[in-house]
Amino acid sequence: MTYTLPAGxxxxxxxxxxxxxxxLIALEGDRNLPFAVARVYYVFGTKAGVSRxxxxxxxxxxxxxxxxxxxxxxxxxxxxxxxxxxDRPDQGLLLGPMLWREMHDFxxxxxxxxxxxxxxxxxxxxxxxxxxxxxVRAAA
Ligand code: T46
Numbered sequence: 794m795t796y797t798l799p800a801g802x803x804x805x806x807x808x809x810x811x812x813x814x815x816x817l818i819a820l821e822g823d824r825n826l827p828f829a830v831a832r833v834y835y836v837f838g839t840k841a842g843v844s845r846x847x848x849x850x851x852x853x854x855x856x857x858x859x860x861x862x863x864x865x866x867x868x869x870x871x872x873x874x875x876x877x878x879x880d881r882p883d884q885g886l887l888l889g890p891m892l893w894r895e896m897h898d899f900x901x902x903x904x905x906x907x908x909x910x911x912x913x914x915x916x917x918x919x920x921x922x923x924x925x926x927x928x929v930r931a932a933a
Contacts, residue, residue: 799892800872804885805887818882818883820908828910832909833906833908837861839896844897845896845899847894847895847920848893848919848920849928850892853909854889855887855888855910857888858882858885858886859905866878868888869893869894870892871925871930874893876897891928891932
């Protein structure tokens with residue numbers, strides 16, 4: 794399935810270094826990632842029916858990969874809103890700045906691995922959708 798994504802995000806295929814023992818994927822900052830990694834976190838054990846996210850970042854770049862299970866990622870640049878499944882350990886979603894994101898439909902086994910280009914900084918978050926729209930429009 795092909796998705797028309799909002800500006801500032803992209804699906805990327807991650808090369809599998811497989812052999813007869815199984816599979817391995819290596820992610821290297823500034824090599825197959827378009828940024829140097831400053832932080833890695835993972836979301837797991839999300840309870841049934843719970844959605845997460847509901848914010849944008851002013852400056853942060855991230856790559857999100859469902860290394861196990863699946864969830865739906867909704868991305869919104871203020872003009873286009875697209876919901877797509879993250880359900881492959883060999884595909885990641887690059888998320889640039891000023892993209893509203895929501896995560897829904899977590900499978901019980903979902904492990905969402907995220908690499909980020911800065912340390913955690915709460916002041917980078919925009920957690921109100923109307924404020925997000927105002928900031929996007931002011932920057933246009
Ligand atoms: C994002 C989506 C995909 C930290 O202390 N350090 C961290 O690096 C992060 C990411 C979070 N936290 C704390 C802050 C909260 O007390 O962990 C708690 C849960 O964070 P939050 O509610 O922001 O989690 P999500 O799942 O809504 O969003 C996260 C990321 O925050 C966000 O950047 O893009 O995953």
